[in-house]
Each structure stands twice: as C-alpha cells, then as structure tokens.
Amino acid sequence: EAGVTQFPSHSVIEKGQTVTLRCDPISGHDNLYWYRRVMGKEIKFLLHFVKESKQDESGMPNNRFLAERTGGTYSTLKVQPAELEDSGVYFCASSQVTSSGTYNEQFFGPGTRLTVL
Amino acid sequence: LAKTTQPISMDSYEGQEVNITCSHNNIATNDYITWYQQFPSQGPRFIIQGYKTKVTNEVASLFIPADRKSSTLSLPRVSLSDTAVYYCLVGYGGATNKLIFGTGTLLAVQP
Numbered sequence: 001e002a003g004v005t006q007f008p009s010h011s012v013i014e015k016g017q018t019v020t021l022r023c024d025p026i027s028g029h030d031n032l033y034w035y036r037r038v039m040g041k042e043i044k045f046l047l048h049f050v051k052e053s054k055q056d057e058s059g060m061p062n063n064r065f066l067a068e069r070t071g072g073t074y075s076t077l078k079v080q081p082a083e084l085e086d087s088g089v090y091f092c093a094s095s096q097v098t099s100s101g102t103y104n105e106q107f108f109g110p111g112t113r114l115t116v117l
Numbered sequence: 118l119a120k121t122t123q124p125i126s127m128d129s130y131e132g133q134e135v136n137i138t139c140s141h142n143n144i145a146t147n148d149y150i151t152w153y154q155q156f157p158s159q160g161p162r163f164i165i166q167g168y169k170t171k172v173t174n175e176v177a178s179l180f181i182p183a184d185r186k187s188s189t190l191s192l193p194r195v196s197l198s199d200t201a202v203y204y205c206l207v208g209y210g211g212a213t214n215k216l217i218f219g220t221g222t223l224l225a226v227q228p
Contacts, residue, residue: 042219045217108161
C-alpha cells in the first residue's frame with residue numbers, strides 16, 4: 001500500500017511568488033492534516049480536513065495560506081504571496097476515521113522543503 | 118493539551134538498550150501517551166502508544182507508572198539505524214486529534 005506522498009519534495013521561490021504544495025493521503029483515509037516546521041522550531045499543526053471539510057484550521061498562520069481538499073482526496077496548500085518566514089518543511093499526514101476513544105495513528109509524508117528567498 | 122519535557126539529546130552505542138524518559142506532569146485522565154520517531158528528511162513515524170502500565174510491540178516498549186506523570190520509551194539493542202529524533206506526545210486519543218510536538222530527543226547511536 002502506498003504511503004502519504006507529497007509534491008514537490010523541494011521548492012525554492014522568491015518572496016512575493018506563489019507556491020502550491022500537494023499531498024496525496026493514503027487511500028481511504030478521511031483525515032488529512034498539514035503541519036510545518038520552520039527552521040529551529042518545533043513541528044506545528046496547521047489544519048485538519050475530514051474528507052473535504054475543514055475540521056480545524058486554528059494553526060493556519062494568516063490569510064496568505066489557503067488549503068483545499070476538493071472531492072476529499074488529495075489536498076493542496078497554497079501560499080500567496082510567499083514571505084521569507086514561510087520557509088520550512090511542510091508535512092502532510094493522514095489517518096483513518098476511528099470511533100471515539102480509539103487511537104488515531106497518523107501517517108506522515110516525507111515533507112516539502114520550501115525555501116523563500 | 119499536556120506539556121511534555123524530554124532530554125534534548127542522548128548518545129548510545131550499538132547493541133545497548135536505550136531508555137528515553139518523558140515528563141508530563143499535567144496529563145489529563147483521557148490523555149494517551151504516544152511516541153513518534155523521525156529520521157532526517159522524513160516525516161515522523163508512529164512507534165508506540167499507551168495509556169497505563171506497560172506496552173510492548175516489535176519495535177519498543179513503553180513503561181508508564183501508576184501516576185502517569187512520566188513515561189519511558191525503551192529501545193532494545195539499538196543499531197546505527199535507530200539514530201533519529203524521538204517525540205513524546207500526550208493528548209486525547211480521539212479520532213480527530215491533532216498532534217502537538219515538542220522539541221524531541223535526538224538519539225545518536227555510535228558504532
């Protein structure tokens with residue numbers, strides 16, 4: 001079974017440009033999460049989809065970030081316009097929907113390393 | 118969500134048993150304790166999860182005392198490939214739980 005995949009693996013852009021990151025979750029996983037780690041900091045939660053609906057977007061830093069998951073399959077995270085502080089590694093994770101009280105193991109992709117110059 | 122404290126780094130040699138302890142003094146009744154492992158250039162990977170006492174799987178063991186204010190991840194006979202960052206996470210094991218990562222422990226295994 002294929003794991004979580006992310007594209008691209010690396011992206012280098014200039015300040016002010018737009019970048020779109022893609023995540024393909026494990027087939028059948030309705031939960032999809034975005035996280036990121038900026039240089040020297042901890043991995044931080046960005047948002048969570050259940051199918052195509054945003055369940056929790058409390059971690060989104062500002063309105064320059066837009067996440068979508070049309071059709072409840074793959075997801076995109078667009079940064080427009082990119083700023084220097086957006087540089088970091090963006091991780092996507094997915095998990096199955098389980099019953100309440102059952103542990104929800106998250107499977108992570110390899111991440112996209114974004115560098116904004 | 119409970120705050121966790123774990124050592125920043127640890128060194129070990131191949132073949133040794135490694136124990137990484139995590140403190141979580143304000144763990145809530147519903148909280149589970151979960152450990153993730155992260156290799157360079159990869160995303161975190163689930164290792165083990167427990168609620169109380171001891172849990173063992175093919176990779177590691179997790180020891181949780183009765184008061185649940187700390188936990189210890191035990192890796193038996195580590196190898197060079199176990200060099201990674203190990204994260205201790207505490208939170209409710211619900212179906213939609215977002216993960217809150219701390220700084221993790223960098224384990225360096227030497228030959």
